[in-house]
Amino acid sequence: MKLKRGKLTILFALLAYLALTALLAAGCSGGGGSGSGAGDGREPYKVGAVIDISGPSSSLGVPERNTLQMLADKVNAAGGINGHPLELTILDNKSDETEAVLAVKKLINQQRVAAVIGCSSSGPSMAMIDTVQKEQVPMISLAAASSIVEPVEERKWVFKTAQSDIVTVNRLISYLQEKGLTRVAFLYMNNAYGDGGRKAFSAAAAKAGLQIVAEEKFEATDKDMSPQLTRVKASGAQATVVWAIPPSASIVTKNYRDLGLTMPLLHSHGVGNQNFIELAGTAAEGVILPIGKLAVSDQIPDSDPQKKVLTAYIDEYSKRYNAPPNSFGGYAWDAFYLLVAALEKAGPDRAGIRDELEKTRGFTGVSGVFNMSPEDHNGLAEDSMVMVQIRDGQWKLLD
16 A cells, blocks of 8 residues: 555646646746737747948948847837837848849748848949839838939839938038039049949039039049049049048048148048048048038037937947947938838838838938938938038038
């Protein structure tokens, strides 16, 4: 009997353990999803990003990747979107157009994302348009070329957060007119970004009565632009405008100073990061350009509607990465929160997201106040930019 009683005791203990385990499992499984947290078993909202993390445009892509990761973590820590966790997949296009197309197809066909952010530069962004248009997936580019979103009737699914070429060009033209500089040399990168700037500047200059006395191009991988600048020096130009991004933008700036050119040197907003100054060194001194307000956030009045957004972004990014953000990271901030706002209203429905993006009105972001419409998939006006000059290695407000 002692043996039998021992066996019964063990049996009862085992049954009790199994019953308790079953009760605990039932209590943890959810089953109806009454909670609103991001981890309560709800299907994730899947979005993707194709960023120029490596290659010639990496100075743009790295802060954009960092910003997207930071914001995705923040949203999920706060409970996700409508209680759904945000699943963000970031792919590197290596600053290459073919890689960008392969990446966006992977996101759409394998990851089944609801929307795509990217790319960092204009060429890869342009390369992805055909795919997102055919697949009817909303895309928010972080690049500048106006042709990314124009003509709008051929870009129904495409939006962007960087100021368009024409916005930057108009600020440059206004500055040149104010200073009475009518003979201008124009240098540009031989790619989609540079060509977009060339077309926009040429058209605006003609309307404004400015004369382009020299027009020179260079490759993104060129290490010396002295031959082009020698021709600029002999052209009789009163000012030079360069449309490029680092590192080539920094190289042409150093060459400019080395050749003893003293006329005003103006750049596009493509140099709006500290990497440009670091690579150009003292040659960057005196460079003038239009840029978003982030670079001079401490110099704009507290009454500016962007002030709080800019201050919060700088503080958050700096604490996480031990370095300040730049305008390119700001483009990612804007794209992320524009997409979050659309997801909150439409859920992961691609057509619904597209429609909500197009309805954006009065969205205060890092790059400006966005007002999109069926005729405008960028939504930024000239007041989103200010004129700055680099002095003592710092951005100084001219306005």
